[in-house]
Amino acid sequence: MKVIDKPEFEALIDEKISSDRRDVVGVRDDGEKYVFDDLESAGDLALDYDVTMLSPKKYLMPQRETILEYRDANGEFEWRAKAEPDGKVIVGIHPYDLVAIEQLDKIFIDTLRDEPYRRKRENSLLIGVNMQDASETAFAASMGTATTDSGYDLMLTDLGETYAVNIGTLEGKEFLNSADVRKATAGEVQEVERIEQEVVPDLFERELEFSPALLPTILEENYDNMAFWEDYSEKCLSCGTCNMVCPTCYCFSVDMIRDLGTNSGRESRRWDGCLLEDFASVAGDENFREEVAERHRHRFMRKGWYIYERYGDIACIGCGRCTSECVADVADPCDVYNKLYQEVQAHAQ
Amino acid sequence: MRSSTTAKFDIGENEYQPVNGLITRTRSFTGADKLFEIQLPDGEELGHQPGQFVQLLVPGVGEAPFSVTSSPTKPGPFELTIRAVGNVTRALHNMEPGDTVGIRGPYGSGFDPDVFEGEDILFIAGGIGLAPLRSMINYTLDERERFGELTTVYGCKEPAEQLYPDELEEWAEGDEMTYLETVDQCPQDQEWDGPTGVITSVIPEVDIDVETSNVLVCGPPVMYTFVLQELDEMGVPDENIYLSLERNMHCGRGLCGHCQINELYVCTDGPVFHYPVVRDKQEAEV
Numbered sequence: 165m166k167v168i169d170k171p172e173f174e175a176l177i178d179e180k181i182s183s184d185r186r187d188v189v190g191v192r193d194d195g196e197k198y199v200f201d202d203l204e205s206a207g208d209l210a211l212d213y214d215v216t217m218l219s220p221k222k223y224l225m226p227q228r229e230t231i232l233e234y235r236d237a238n239g240e241f242e243w244r245a246k247a248e249p250d251g252k253v254i255v256g257i258h259p260y261d262l263v264a265i266e267q268l269d270k271i272f273i274d275t276l277r278d279e280p281y282r283r284k285r286e287n288s289l290l291i292g293v294n295m296q297d298a299s300e301t302a303f304a305a306s307m308g309t310a311t312t313d314s315g316y317d318l319m320l321t322d323l324g325e326t327y328a329v330n331i332g333t334l335e336g337k338e339f340l341n342s343a344d345v346r347k348a349t350a351g352e353v354q355e356v357e358r359i360e361q362e363v364v365p366d367l368f369e370r371e372l373e374f375s376p377a378l379l380p381t382i383l384e385e386n387y388d389n390m391a392f393w394e395d396y397s398e399k400c401l402s403c404g405t406c407n408m409v410c411p412t413c414y415c416f417s418v419d420m421i422r423d424l425g426t427n428s429g430r431e432s433r434r435w436d437g438c439l440l441e442d443f444a445s446v447a448g449d450e451n452f453r454e455e456v457a458e459r460h461r462h463r464f465m466r467k468g469w470y471i472y473e474r475y476g477d478i479a480c481i482g483c484g485r486c487t488s489e490c491v492a493d494v495a496d497p498c499d500v501y502n503k504l505y506q507e508v509q510a511h512a513q
Numbered sequence: 514m515r516s517s518t519t520a521k522f523d524i525g526e527n528e529y530q531p532v533n534g535l536i537t538r539t540r541s542f543t544g545a546d547k548l549f550e551i552q553l554p555d556g557e558e559l560g561h562q563p564g565q566f567v568q569l570l571v572p573g574v575g576e577a578p579f580s581v582t583s584s585p586t587k588p589g590p591f592e593l594t595i596r597a598v599g600n601v602t603r604a605l606h607n608m609e610p611g612d613t614v615g616i617r618g619p620y621g622s623g624f625d626p627d628v629f630e631g632e633d634i635l636f637i638a639g640g641i642g643l644a645p646l647r648s649m650i651n652y653t654l655d656e657r658e659r660f661g662e663l664t665t666v667y668g669c670k671e672p673a674e675q676l677y678p679d680e681l682e683e684w685a686e687g688d689e690m691t692y693l694e695t696v697d698q699c700p701q702d703q704e705w706d707g708p709t710g711v712i713t714s715v716i717p718e719v720d721i722d723v724e725t726s727n728v729l730v731c732g733p734p735v736m737y738t739f740v741l742q743e744l745d746e747m748g749v750p751d752e753n754i755y756l757s758l759e760r761n762m763h764c765g766r767g768l769c770g771h772c773q774i775n776e777l778y779v780c781t782d783g784p785v786f787h788y789p790v791v792r793d794k795q796e797a798e799v
């Protein structure tokens with residue numbers, strides 16, 4: 165573990181803003197919300213934030229991105245793959261978001277290579293920060309994602325006048341090369357441990373009433389509990405916002421776009437969500453999840469059971485973004501999980 | 514069944530990059546269906562398995578999955594049969610030989626002919642569901658000696674909707690396969706001297722050894738429940754049944770999430786599934 169004085173850290177970020185070939189982005193306070201955005205200087209950073217509206221997923225898998233371009237040369241199409249290596253230096257990622265990125269890496273790089281994602285991910289540098297504040301809808305401690313010892317290049321912990329810096333990768337180490345850092349004292353190492361083990365878990369107002377390891381079984385047992393799903397989704401507007409803001413949701417749609425007045429165009433992909441009505445519809449007026457209750461059920465089954473079956477991860481890291489962004493106030497997973505648990509308990513009696 | 518997440522033609526700079534497929538021949542049937550013969554660059558073979566599909570891109574319009582309807586035993590260009598239902602498919606229907614489309618794939622797991630070696634097969638096709646099954650049917654006919662008794666049951670809405678009429682006639686008249694057909698109804702302006710009624714009404718007429726015959730089914734979503742019930746009543750063990758399922762698809766590679774059935778993705782774990790694999794998956798609706 166290293167230690168860097170705060171002014172020195174800011175100088176390092178300022179230096180990177182002017183010299184790194186990549187954009188340096190980080191958490192800023194935009195007046196109403198915290199957001200990941202471009203940094204003009206290290207002074208823009210608000211590292212004591214609670215949660216950002218969107219997660220850093222937006223840099224690795226943008227809301228809309230071109231994945232292919234074509235040019236029509238007299239009926240002979242020239243297809244050109246588009247995957248610019250526009251990686252970023254991302255400053256201030258909370259541990260739960262790092263866990264979400266690790267889940268995406270597993271799918272988009274290790275299991276099913278996806279070049280547009282891989283190029284951006286492998287050219288990015290992730291600087292994490294241990295949480296100093298949590299939003300009232302978050303329950304990351306219950307999901308085991310409030311702290312992490314992997315997934316970052318560098319991880320900061322605020323120690324007042326200084327940051328303790330854990331180095332996760334060689335690239336992270338090299339990033340620090342030009343800065344004046346020193347080795348952490350035994351006391352500082354202990355302090356970081358205390359923060360991770362005692363201070364951070366205490367930040368959360370909400371918690372799961374059971375171990376997340378039980379989630380796949382609890383969900384499976386409630387698959388046919390239609391009364392629950394109907395009741396729960398009654399007020400939902402099927403707007404898909406809960407899907408869009410979720411750092412572990414990665415479903416997308418592909419659109420073909422012709423550049424008007426030219427003989428060229430592109431294929432682009434955009435975030436899509438299983439709460440949107442047409443997500444599972446096919447020709448012939450068949451919709452495999454026509455009812456809003458079925459779509460809600462699918463969202464939770466996918467997060468806590470299906471993805472677990474396939475990849476071994478629970479695809480909810482407890483950030484609470486879906487809860488705070490839902491206009492109908494029904495998206496809260498912590499609440500859903502607890503109620504489902506109670507349903508199972510009630511049945512067992 | 515072979516699972517192929519790594520398609521032959523996604524080896525470009527990224528996995529979404531197609532190759533140019535040249536339309537070399539088209540053929541319209543009386544319904545809204547049209548057959549397209551497509552040639553790959555340098556005359557290369559698609560290298561598919563019966564039941565697999567390709568993602569077809571119409572530049573500027575869109576992309577959609579289509580089953581390969583020709584058998585891999587037929588060398589040269591491959592064939593698709595496409596029903597005009599929306600943007601991509603209508604645009605395709607306006608295309609002619611000499612036009613080019615983008616092709617990536619083949620994707621998904623198909624029917625592995627080796628699995629059925631020496632065994633009897635019953636094909637049950639509803640409507641456009643004959644398109645994917647035709648690939649396997651023609652495979653078994655082209656390598657007839659490798660398989661046991663063959664039977665095909667084909668049902669569609671009305672006579673005019675029948676695909677591949679001359680081939681159906683050969684199937685009916687030849688002695689290599691037993692062929693049964695039905696239409697839901699025959700409008701007055703059309704001719705039909707076969708049976709009318711939904712496909713389940715002819716299934717009991719097939720004369721197969723239910724214990725040992727493999728049954729390969731493809732049709733519209735509503736068909737499966739009823740066909741499976743019928744097969745169950747006849748005593749066909751679930752282990753002998755294979756289904757090709759349809760879902761909304763965008764990536765074809767197990768990523769975009771549209772085609773999900775529980776933890777399975779139809780684009781990579783299917784579209785051809787051994788029935789026991791999906792029987793207890795709630796979202797399969799079979």
Ligand SMILES: Cc1cc2nc3c(=O)[nH]c(=O)nc-3n(C[C@H](O)[C@H](O)[C@H](O)COP(=O)(O)OP(=O)(O)OC[C@H]3O[C@@H](n4cnc5c(N)ncnc54)[C@H](O)[C@@H]3O)c2cc1C
Nearest residue numbers: 446447577578579580594595596598599600601602644760
């Ligand atoms: C594995 C597989 C194999 C297939 N094989 C064949 C084949 O061999 N031949 C064939 O003709 N078809 C086949 N299909 C179906 C074919 O892919 C669809 O019919 C096609 O995507 C329609 O494309 P489109 O853009 O023309 O239609 P769209 O413009 O998407 O519209 C299709 C119609 O479907 C409805 N619809 C509404 N929303 C959606 C949506 N999000 N996605 C799809 N439909 C919607 C509407 O009624 C609309 O008119 C296959 C599908 C799969 C998954």
Ligand code: SF4
Nearest residue numbers: 400401403404406490
């Ligand atoms: S739960 Fe809320 S955010 Fe999600 S689709 Fe429904 S209304 Fe929109």
Ligand code: SF4
Nearest residue numbers: 410480481483484486
């Ligand atoms: S489901 Fe909600 S709480 Fe869970 S990771 Fe997604 S946005 Fe965060």
Ligand code: FES
Nearest residue numbers: 765768769770780
């Ligand atoms: S089509 Fe995208 S996951 Fe199957």
